[in-house]
Amino acid sequence: MTEHILIVGGGQAGMQIAVSLREDGFEGSVTIVGEEHHGPYQRPPLSKAYLAGEADEESLELRLPQFYVDNKIVVIPSEKVVSLSWGAEHGVAVTDTGRELPFHKLALTTGADPKRLTCDGADLDGVLYMRGLDDANELKARWADINDIVVIGGGFIGLEVAAVARKYNKNVTVVHSRDRLMSRAVGPVVSDFFLEAHTKRGAKVLLEKRLTKLHGENGTVTGVELQDGNVIPADAVMVGIGVAPRGELADQLGLERAENGAIVVDSHARTSDPRVVACGDVAYLPHPLGGEGMVMLESVQNAVDQAKLAAKSLLGGEEEYRAVPWFWSDQADLKLQMAGLLQGYDQQVVRGNLDEDKFSVLYYKNGRIIAVDAVNDVLDYMAVRRALTAGQNIPADLAADSAVALKTIVTD
Amino acid sequence: MPHVTYISPDGTETTLEARVGDSVMETAVKNGVKGIVAECGGSCACATCHVYVDAAFIDKFDEMGPLEDDMLDGTAAERLPVSRLSCQLKMREDLDGLRINIAPEQY
Numbered sequence: 001m002t003e004h005i006l007i008v009g010g011g012q013a014g015m016q017i018a019v020s021l022r023e024d025g026f027e028g029s030v031t032i033v034g035e036e037h038h039g040p041y042q043r044p045p046l047s048k049a050y051l052a053g054e055a056d057e058e059s060l061e062l063r064l065p066q067f068y069v070d071n072k073i074v075v076i077p078s079e080k081v082v083s084l085s086w087g088a089e090h091g092v093a094v095t096d097t098g099r100e101l102p103f104h105k106l107a108l109t110t111g112a113d114p115k116r117l118t119c120d121g122a123d124l125d126g127v128l129y130m131r132g133l134d135d136a137n138e139l140k141a142r143w144a145d146i147n148d149i150v151v152i153g154g155g156f157i158g159l160e161v162a163a164v165a166r167k168y169n170k171n172v173t174v175v176h177s178r179d180r181l182m183s184r185a186v187g188p189v190v191s192d193f194f195l196e197a198h199t200k201r202g203a204k205v206l207l208e209k210r211l212t213k214l215h216g217e218n219g220t221v222t223g224v225e226l227q228d229g230n231v232i233p234a235d236a237v238m239v240g241i242g243v244a245p246r247g248e249l250a251d252q253l254g255l256e257r258a259e260n261g262a263i264v265v266d267s268h269a270r271t272s273d274p275r276v277v278a279c280g281d282v283a284y285l286p287h288p289l290g291g292e293g294m295v296m297l298e299s300v301q302n303a304v305d306q307a308k309l310a311a312k313s314l315l316g317g318e319e320e321y322r323a324v325p326w327f328w329s330d331q332a333d334l335k336l337q338m339a340g341l342l343q344g345y346d347q348q349v350v351r352g353n354l355d356e357d358k359f360s361v362l363y364y365k366n367g368r369i370i371a372v373d374a375v376n377d378v379l380d381y382m383a384v385r386r387a388l389t390a391g392q393n394i395p396a397d398l399a400a401d402s403a404v405a406l407k408t409i410v411t412d
Numbered sequence: 413m414p415h416v417t418y419i420s421p422d423g424t425e426t427t428l429e430a431r432v433g434d435s436v437m438e439t440a441v442k443n444g445v446k447g448i449v450a451e452c453g454g455s456c457a458c459a460t461c462h463v464y465v466d467a468a469f470i471d472k473f474d475e476m477g478p479l480e481d482d483m484l485d486g487t488a489a490e491r492l493p494v495s496r497l498s499c500q501l502k503m504r505e506d507l508d509g510l511r512i513n514i515a516p517e518q519y
Contacts, residue, residue: 019444042453049455059434059454064442071444304451328457335479337457378479382459382486389519407486 003028004102005314006093008081008249009109010034012043013280013303013310015062017107018073020311031074031101033093038133039065039075044300046136047160048330052167053140060133076101084252091253091275105275105314108250108263109307112243112281112298117152121214126221127237130157142236146170150224150234152211154181156329157240159194162203163331172203173232175224177210177241185327187342189361190373193354194331201332243298245282258284262296267320269310277313279306288323289388291341291370299327324388333357337378339385340371351402352377360384362399369394383407414508418445421516430503436512437461437498447514454499459483460518461498466511470494473501489515 005021007014010032018030032040041060049055068075079095084106093101114129116122126142129135139161149165151158154176165172180191181198198205206226215223215231223231245262256264256272262284269277269285279285280303284294288302297306305323312319326339334357345363352359360380363371372384383406387394391412398409413429418440420426430439440448449460456479465473473496476484480500484491498512 023446044453044455058431059438061442063444067442067444300453301451326458328452328455330455335457376479378459378482379485382483386486 003104004090005030005105005107006091006101006103007032007107007109008034008084008093009107009111009280009282010036010040010075010077011109011111011280011303012040012062012300013111013307014107014109015040016304016307017109017277017279017311017314018068019063019071020308021314022071022073024311024315026311026315028104029074030072031076033076033079033081033095033101035078035080036132036134037078039063039068039077041133042300043132044328046133047130047157048164050136051140051161052164057133081249084249086253106253106277107310107314108247108271108276108278108282109280109303110246110249110282112245114239115242115244117211117214117239117241119211119213121216121221124214124216124221125219126216126235127214127239129239130161131243139236139238143168146236148233149173149236149238150175150232151238151240152224153240153242154178154205154207155240155242156182156185156327158238159198159331160329161238161240162198163201166198166202167332173224173234174198174203174205175209175211175226175232176205176207179208181205181207182329185338186336186373187345187348187361187363189348189350189354190336190375193359193375194334194336197332197334197357243281245284245296247278247282250278258294260284260296264294268313268318269306269321270313277310279303279310285321287341288321288325289341289370290322291344295341297325299325301326324385326385333376335376335378337374337381338372339381340369340388342371342373345370347396349396349399351380351399353402362394362396364396367393367396369396380406383410386410414503414505414510416503416507416510416512418448419511419513420447421514432503432505434503435499436463436501436503436510439503440498440512440514445514447518448498449518450499452499456480456483456497456499459487459497462487462489462515462518463496463498463501464492464494464513464515465496465501466513467494469507469510470496472507476500487515488517488519
C-alpha cells in the first residue's frame with residue numbers, strides 16, 4: 001500500500017517539506033495542494049527586487065516544473081482545501097473543486113494572510129497589500145500611475161515598498177502606529193537610524209499616528225485621514241500592518257491553536273495530533289534557541305529550517321528543532337541583517353559608524369550574546385550568526401572596540 | 413542556452429542548461445542540485461551558495477562587490493582565490509561550458 005503524505009499550502013515551507021521528504025528517502029506519494037495560481041515561488045523579492053523591476057517572474061520560481069516531475073512531487077495549484085477529516089484507515093482532504101485527496105500523514109503549511117484594514121474606505125480601489133505574487137503584480141501594474149503613495153505600517157514590508165517608491169521619485173508617506181519603526185524585530189538604535197535614513201531619502205515618516213478612515217472618489221482612494229484630522233493625499237495605499245496566521249483548517253482535525261489563530265506545534269513541528277505537522281508562518285513554536293516561551297517566526301529561514309525538521313518528524317524522527325533565526329530586509333542601499341532574537345536583552349553594544357551607513361548592534365542577556373542587527377555590515381552579522389549557531393559567546397567588553405573583528409574574539 | 417556543470421564535493425557532476433540572466437545559484441537550486449543552499453534566494457544575504465569557479469572562467473565574471481567580498485570572509489568552507497557567491501554570477505551565452513565546484517560546507 002502506498003503511503004500518502006499531503007501538504008496543504010504551496011509556499012516555501014510546503015515546497016521544502018516535499019523536497020526534504022524525497023531527500024530523506026521517502027518513497028510514498030507526496031502531494032502539495034495550494035490556493036495560489038502559481039507553483040511554489042519566493043516571496044521575499046516581491047517587495048524588493050521584483051517590485052523594483054530587477055527580477056522577473058520566472059526568476060522567482062523555487063524549482064523548475066520538471067524538478068517536481070523528476071522527484072514525483074505532485075503540485076496542485078489553484079485549489080483550496082475546504083475540509084479535512086480522518087477515517088479509520090486514512091484521512092481525506094476535499095478541495096473546492098470537489099477533488100478528494102487521501103493522506104496518511106499531513107503537513108499544514110498554510111502560511112498567513114496580511115491583516116486587513118477595517119476602517120471606512122478600506123474597500124476602495126487602490127488599497128493594496130503585499131503578500132503574494134498577484135499582490136505584487138497589481139502594485140506593479142499601477143506603479144506608473146502612482147504619484148502619492150501612503151504606506152500604512154512601518155515594518156519590513158512597508159519600509160521596503162517605501163524605499164522602492166522613493167527610488168522612483170514618488171511622494172511617500174509612511175504612517176506608523178508605534179513610537180519606532182520595525183519595533184517587533186529590531187532594537188531602538190536601528191529603528192532610529194532607519195527613521196532618519198528614510199527621511200533623508202525623501203520619505204515622510206509619521207510615528208504614533210493612526211488612520212481613522214480613507215477618502216475616495218468614484219470608488220478609488222484619494223487620501224488617508226489621520227486621528228488628528230489631517231488628510232494625506234494618496235492615489236495608492238500600501239498596507240503592511242502584519243499578518244494573521246491561516247490556521248483555520250486545523251480546527252477540522254481538532255488541533256490546538258494559539259490565541260492569534262496559529263497552529264501550536266512542539267519542538268518536532270508536530271501538532272497536537274502527531275500524524276500532523278505544521279510549520280512556517282502558520283506555526284506557533286517553542287523558542288528555537290532554548291529561550292523561554294513560544295514564538296511566531298515569519299521568515300524564510302524558519303519556513304525552510306522548520307520544514308526540513310517537519311519532514312523528518314513525518315518519517316518518525318525525534319530530532320528537536322534548533323535553529324538560529326535570521327532575517328533580512330533591503331531598504332534602498334541599506335542591507336539590514338538580523339540574527340537571533342533580541343527579546344529580553346539587558347545590554348547592547350553598538351559597533352561601527354551610523355553616519356557611514358555601516359554599523360551593527362549586538363544584544364546581550366546575562367553577559368551572553370543573543371542577537372545582532374547589522375546594517376551593511378556583513379562581517380559582524382556573519383560572526384554573530386555563526387557564534388549563535390555554535391552556542392558560543394562574543395564578550396561585550398571586547399566587542400565594544402569596533403576595530404576588532406568579532407570572529408577573533410569568540411569564546412565558549 | 414549555455415551549459416554549466418556543477419561538481420559536488422564528492423565528485424558527482426551535473427550538467428544543466430541555464431537560462432541566460434539566471435544566476436549560477438538559481439540554475440542549480442531550481443534544478444535541485446544539492447549543496448548550494450541559497451536560503452536568502454539570491455539577495456546576497458546568507459552566504460550559503462559559496463562555490464569555487466573553475467580557474468579558466470573566473471576572469472569572465474564581473475569583479476565582486478564589497479558586500480560579496482565581506483560575505484565570503486564569513487563562509488563556512490575555506491575561502492579560495494576562485495571563491496564566489498553563486499547568486500552574484502549571472503549566466504551568459506559566452507559562459508557555455510562553465511564549471512563550478514560546490515564548496516563542501518555552506519553553514
